[in-house]
Amino acid sequence: MRIRTLLVALMALIASSLAVAADYYVDITNRTGYTIYYMYVSPGSSKSWEEDLLGSDVLMNGDTQRVTLTGYTNPYFDIRLVDEDNDSYTFWNVNVAAEDIIVTLDHLD
Structure with a gap:
């Protein structure tokens, strides 16, 4: 009986360690010809956008911004950028563990 309880506890521990949060990052390069004001x-899996990551900063044309994403268990993210003319560029279901983003006018929504 004790061995069975120990095995159940061990299996629960292993299962919980598989869902451990990780840190991810994505480099976003602006090649739109415009300044990006919101990121x-x-x-x-979210149904809404989180806070603007640029805050009072901007992403000038030609610049790259590294975004660090901490505490997530899945590397898939949606990314929306808004430029100085209020035009938006949206990338859906990006695997940030495998790819970075280069934003061009071809990505205009």
């Missing part, structure tokens, strides 16, 4: 990154 929203949300988990792919």
Whole structure:
């Protein structure tokens, strides 16, 4: 009986360690010809956008911004950028563990 209880506890511990949160990052390069004022990154499973990650900063044309995403268990994120003309560029279900983003006018919503 004790061995069975120990095995159940061990299996629960292993299962919980598989869902451990990880840190991810994505490099976003602006090649739109415009300044980007807002950057929203949300988990792919989210139904709303999280806070603007640029805050009072901007992403000038030609610049790259590294975004660190901590505490998530899945590398898939939705990314929305908004430029100085209020045009938006949205990338859905991006695997940030495998790819970075280069934003061009081809990505205009």
